[in-house]
Amino acid sequence: MRSYDFSPLMRSSIGFDRIEEMFRGLERATNTDKFPPYNIIKKDADNYRITMAVAGFSQDDIEITATQNELKITGQSQQDSDGQPQEYLHKGIAGRSFTQKFELADTIEVVGASMENGLLHIDLLREIPEAHKPRTIKIGSQALLENKAA
Template identity: 40%
Template sequence: MRTIDLSPLYRSLVGFDRLAAQLDAAANNEAASGYPPYNIERTDENSYRIEIAVAGFKSDELSIEVKENLLTVTGRKTANDDVKRYLHRGLAERNFERRFQLADYVIVTDAAELPEALKPRTIEIKSDSAPLIEGKKVKSEKAA
């Protein structure tokens, strides 16, 4: 990892604090980390939606903060004392912090979960000792 001291540049840019902050953000680019994956969707001419895949997180384990044109989404897993034995573990349950640099005119208006109507329904599979397909026995008439 390379460290660059931009202090002399900052001194010559009096009044350009925003540019210096953007240079810092570019130096600390988190593009190498692809977790969690996200989509940025343009919903109409002046609206955008950011969708972040945070499977395995509860809503109380997520926080969203906007400060100085920086949208920060943080996920912190609570300590789970349950001992689970997985056969396959495909969901990453690690803490994360994803940042999005917002333009000056962008206003964050809402954060929402998937509506109940759009969530998949669970259908219970019942199993009894009785046969699954039942039918009546039909007497066959023998031709004489």
Template identity: 50%
Template sequence: MRTTLDFSPLFRSGIGFDRVFDVLETASRVQPMDNWPPYDIIRVGEDAYRIVMAVAGFDRDELTLTDRPNLLVVSGAKRESEPDPDCLYLHKGIAERTFERRFELADHVKVANASLEKGLLTIDLQREIPEALKPRRIEIQGQGAGAAKAHAQIQAPKAA
């Protein structure tokens, strides 16, 4: 039994959280159990992640990575090739089917690089927070020099 979550009360009081609600809604929907190709998601640092996907039998030109805002799409499609007339498969266990795998990315997470080696597609991701959004230190002014200077400017000169 699956429980459906109603996010409408959150829409009444939350402003600017549309993306979070969309991600929660997408995650709560029943999706077909397609676990091919297998993959790992690894955290390799405070702001660095890695996706390793097993894509045995695929060449670089048969794989496509598309980096959209907050979404990474990895897809693969084998090229059509002429079957060898002298070759007859008795068992074919290596999957060569087309696939598309989507990964929701947090804000400011970008693809740093991707490589294919020994049948493993490795995608490195990096969170790059803009300087304007990073925490900054604010100097606290003392009451000493600044207050005395302002007080001196207010006083009128003494009459002799």
């Protein structure tokens, strides 16, 4: 495992305490299994979509969990309902279980998911809180801070 020195970056940065954790997460992500295949699409400045090929899985076989900074998709293939073993002459559709994780920024929210033709679509939206949007600061606004402190 590599050790990174972030001190040159931190000289002019304030409040980026999670940066080292984020890079470690990226390193783990590059070492994981790439099954099932997926695309990440940027639809516009604030809308994204993850499309994952999940042939052989039904909606009941897939669980999507969104936490504060992580999206986790788990697929658990169900065996045939009749319980009879099947003899495959060729098995090209992978039905193995999987877990795929995506690191999300603080401003990304999962807004929906759908399945169509063996593809799982997960829609994401970047919502920047009003407090984080750019604003103009007028010179001489020190009185504002004193009024808020009182």
